[in-house]
Amino acid sequence: MWKVLYCTANKTKVPPDEPYAISDAVKYVAKLGGFHGCKSDGSPGLKVIWIGLNKLYTLLSYRDFLP
Secondary structure (H helix, E strand, C coil): CHHHHHHHHHCCCCCCCCCCCHHHHHHHHHHHCCCCCCHHHCCCCHHHHHHHHHHHHHHHHHHCCCC
Protein backbone atom coordinates (compact mmCIF):
# COMPACT_ATOMS: atom_id res chain seq x y z
CA MET A 1 0.00 0.00 0.00
CA TRP A 2 2.77 2.46 0.83
CA LYS A 3 4.40 1.86 -2.54
CA VAL A 4 1.16 2.68 -4.39
CA LEU A 5 0.79 5.86 -2.34
CA TYR A 6 4.37 6.95 -3.03
CA CYS A 7 4.22 6.26 -6.77
CA THR A 8 0.87 7.98 -7.21
CA ALA A 9 1.71 11.08 -5.17
CA ASN A 10 5.12 11.54 -6.80
CA LYS A 11 4.04 10.48 -10.31
CA THR A 12 6.73 7.86 -10.69
CA LYS A 13 6.81 4.14 -11.40
CA VAL A 14 9.76 3.32 -9.14
CA PRO A 15 8.95 3.07 -5.41
CA PRO A 16 11.64 3.48 -2.73
CA ASP A 17 13.32 0.39 -1.28
CA GLU A 18 12.39 1.20 2.32
CA PRO A 19 9.16 2.59 3.79
CA TYR A 20 9.03 6.29 4.57
CA ALA A 21 7.99 8.08 7.77
CA ILE A 22 4.35 8.50 8.74
CA SER A 23 4.68 12.28 8.35
CA ASP A 24 5.63 11.74 4.72
CA ALA A 25 2.64 9.43 4.27
CA VAL A 26 0.32 12.18 5.54
CA LYS A 27 1.90 14.62 3.07
CA TYR A 28 1.42 12.14 0.20
CA VAL A 29 -2.23 11.52 1.11
CA ALA A 30 -2.79 15.28 1.32
CA LYS A 31 -1.13 15.67 -2.08
CA LEU A 32 -3.61 13.19 -3.53
CA GLY A 33 -6.38 15.29 -2.01
CA GLY A 34 -5.22 18.47 -3.71
CA PHE A 35 -2.92 19.99 -1.09
CA HIS A 36 -0.08 22.01 -2.66
CA GLY A 37 2.25 22.27 0.34
CA CYS A 38 3.39 25.86 -0.13
CA LYS A 39 5.03 27.62 2.82
CA SER A 40 1.97 29.78 3.48
CA ASP A 41 -0.50 26.86 3.33
CA GLY A 42 0.12 25.51 6.82
CA SER A 43 -0.73 21.89 7.53
CA PRO A 44 -3.28 19.89 5.52
CA GLY A 45 -6.83 19.89 6.78
CA LEU A 46 -9.34 17.14 7.37
CA LYS A 47 -11.16 17.59 4.05
CA VAL A 48 -7.95 17.28 2.00
CA ILE A 49 -6.91 14.16 3.94
CA TRP A 50 -10.38 12.65 3.44
CA ILE A 51 -10.31 13.26 -0.32
CA GLY A 52 -6.79 11.82 -0.55
CA LEU A 53 -7.75 8.69 1.39
CA ASN A 54 -10.76 8.14 -0.86
CA LYS A 55 -8.53 8.36 -3.93
CA LEU A 56 -6.00 5.99 -2.38
CA TYR A 57 -8.69 3.42 -1.53
CA THR A 58 -10.02 3.66 -5.08
CA LEU A 59 -6.54 3.03 -6.49
CA LEU A 60 -6.06 0.06 -4.18
CA SER A 61 -9.39 -1.45 -5.18
CA TYR A 62 -8.41 -1.32 -8.88
CA ARG A 63 -5.13 -3.05 -8.10
CA ASP A 64 -7.04 -6.32 -7.55
CA PHE A 65 -8.24 -6.31 -11.16
CA LEU A 66 -4.80 -5.89 -12.72
CA PRO A 67 -2.98 -8.96 -14.06
